[in-house]
Amino acid sequence: MKTLRLILGDQLNHKHSWYKSSSSDIFYHIAEIRQETDYAIHHIQKVVAFFESMQTFAEWLKSHGHQVIYYQIDCKENRQNLKENIRQIVAQLDIQRFEYQLPDEYRLEEQLNTIVQELQIEYKAYDTEHFLTTRNYLKDFFKGKKTLLMESFYRHMRRENNILVDKKGDPEGNQWNFDKGNRKKWSEDPQIPRQYLFRKNVEKTLKRIQAAKIKTIGSINAKHFTWPTSREDSLKVLNHFCKYLLPHFGDYQDAMDPNEAYLFHSRLSFSLNCKLLSPSEVINRTINHWNSNKKEIHMNQIEGFVRQILGWREYMRGIYWQEMPNYTKINKLQNHNSLPNFYWTAQTDMYCLKSAIKNSLEHAYAHHIQRLMITGNFALLTQTDPDQVDAWYLGIYIDAIQWVELPNTRGMSQYADGGLVATKPYISSGSYINKMSNYCDNCRYNVKKRVGEDACPFNSLYWNFLLEKRKYFKKNPRMSMMLSLLDKLKTKEKKDIQAQANSFINSLSCN
Ligand code: FAD
Ligand code: SF4
Numbered sequence: 001m002k003t004l005r006l007i008l009g010d011q012l013n014h015k016h017s018w019y020k021s022s023s024s025d026i027f028y029h030i031a032e033i034r035q036e037t038d039y040a041i042h043h044i045q046k047v048v049a050f051f052e053s054m055q056t057f058a059e060w061l062k063s064h065g066h067q068v069i070y071y072q073i074d075c076k077e078n079r080q081n082l083k084e085n086i087r088q089i090v091a092q093l094d095i096q097r098f099e100y101q102l103p104d105e106y107r108l109e110e111q112l113n114t115i116v117q118e119l120q121i122e123y124k125a126y127d128t129e130h131f132l133t134t135r136n137y138l139k140d141f142f143k144g145k146k147t148l149l150m151e152s153f154y155r156h157m158r159r160e161n162n163i164l165v166d167k168k169g170d171p172e173g174n175q176w177n178f179d180k181g182n183r184k185k186w187s188e189d190p191q192i193p194r195q196y197l198f199r200k201n202v203e204k205t206l207k208r209i210q211a212a213k214i215k216t217i218g219s220i221n222a223k224h225f226t227w228p229t230s231r232e233d234s235l236k237v238l239n240h241f242c243k244y245l246l247p248h249f250g251d252y253q254d255a256m257d258p259n260e261a262y263l264f265h266s267r268l269s270f271s272l273n274c275k276l277l278s279p280s281e282v283i284n285r286t287i288n289h290w291n292s293n294k295k296e297i298h299m300n301q302i303e304g305f306v307r308q309i310l311g312w313r314e315y316m317r318g319i320y321w322q323e324m325p326n327y328t329k330i331n332k333l334q335n336h337n338s339l340p341n342f343y344w345t346a347q348t349d350m351y352c353l354k355s356a357i358k359n360s361l362e363h364a365y366a367h368h369i370q371r372l373m374i375t376g377n378f379a380l381l382t383q384t385d386p387d388q389v390d391a392w393y394l395g396i397y398i399d400a401i402q403w404v405e406l407p408n409t410r411g412m413s414q415y416a417d418g419g420l421v422a423t424k425p426y427i428s429s430g431s432y433i434n435k436m437s438n439y440c441d442n443c444r445y446n447v448k449k450r451v452g453e454d455a456c457p458f459n460s461l462y463w464n465f466l467l468e469k470r471k472y473f474k475k476n477p478r479m480s481m482m483l484s485l486l487d488k489l490k491t492k493e494k495k496d497i498q499a500q501a502n503s504f505i506n507s508l509s510c511n
Helices: 034-038 044-063 082-093 106-119 137-141 150-160 203-211 231-249 269-273 279-292 299-323 351-363 368-381 386-396 402-413 430-436 457-473 477-487 491-507
Strands: 003-006 026-031 067-071 097-101 122-126
Touching: 003 082, 026 044, 026 082, 044 067, 044 203, 082 106, 097 106, 106 122, 106 402, 137 150, 137 299, 150 299, 231 269, 231 279, 231 299, 279 299, 299 402, 351 368, 368 386, 368 402, 368 430, 368 457, 386 402, 430 457, 457 477, 457 491
Parallel strands: 003 026, 003 097, 026 067, 097 122
Antiparallel strands: none
């Protein structure tokens, strides 16, 4: 039976059981399509990384005896959307059966459901064989429970998968979580090893994207493209991480520095999200490395890393499938301001924001704490509409795919779900930023001041946010300390802070 198998751009899983054998009756289809380049305004490096990785994957399939129908963005037959391309190939090759892997995004799930109904041929959906949990695993795990604490999910995952636990199921190192050991400020010591940055020439792919007039953001050096775009590349980045960066990963997980875009972070999210690497192989490889180097690598480094992938990544996916489709609309704090224009240009005097946004525009990357405590924190404190915050995060980062972007942005960072993902909003005044980085030393604002022309905007915005949104937090025990500090402010102080914050918000230029 002639079968067409669809491979989406984020389904480049070399280890999938589909590829164990080849058949002259099976055709694989991969396409660069406007449907995917245009649903958000993506960073140019993201579009290039996807197209390059898809081409490399198609070549790998062909070299293993599979038949591949690959449509480049400018190819004549390309109808630029999944439905038309699939219908065309089914008709041209007289295909009798259609197969696909479950997509990770809700919009694609809906689209594929319609496509298979309309095709009127046999069809089958397969698992992607990538994640450690199924789509509904988290929903079942938390059934009947009031709170969806990531920590309890993570501990369960450790036990269930026998990861960093002893024979009795107790945590290695006698502690489940070494989060408190992961908050060191970095200041030049220890030296940060060089990242594994490739210097690939991607000019051909870039030209195709430019000729197609795809609207993108950010910059690119097409002669020295730095991201992994194949399994081989991804394994090199993983090995480099284990050897050079893992020894300090946990310590400086929350640190920020204006001159260090990556610090000790792994840069593995793109490879993971398009499935060039599987989460279990990343976890196993890093744990094996730690096992052979326990003298140099403390438990808090490996636990901090494993928690991100076994815990947060699987948890966020579970939240996405539990809450979709309503999650894209949720705005429990009723925030409606516009996202400032400087998110697209980095033109601001606030040095922390300038630095984090410049990083993002130049590298299609910012590490977690920059996303959460600089750009996310500021968007929340200025009470920005989560739709606009989402659109920015979905476009700008190399690893941004809705299933992981949305719960991180709308849930963890913007608290728009009212506390489903985060037990309290991730907000801070300038003093936290000053504690975790050296941004403030280079800033025209004074981090110690709340009001006045040179006062750090984060300070008035923070207290103003608490004043304006306190009704949403009054029953939250984790907010009681913040609110009692708020209550200690004198009436005049509160008035001045509010006037300062509102005049600042009104002065922001937004389209
Ligand atoms: P490392 O710090 O080296 O961490 C290792 C791996 O752990 C990452 O590659 C990633 O796969 C996983 N991980 C870490 N934190 C998270 C998390 N919170 N959720 C899911 N996985 C996690 N991650 C994305 O992959 N795509 C996104 O679109 C995305 N959007 C985000 C938006 C906001 C507002 C925030 C606060 C975080 C977002 N994250 C997203 C999570 C995290 O910031 C990135 O995964 C990380 O910065 C990627 O860099 P890295 O590979 O060097 O990560
Ligand atoms: Fe950011 Fe305020 Fe520090 Fe400037 S002073 S870098 S605005 S936290």
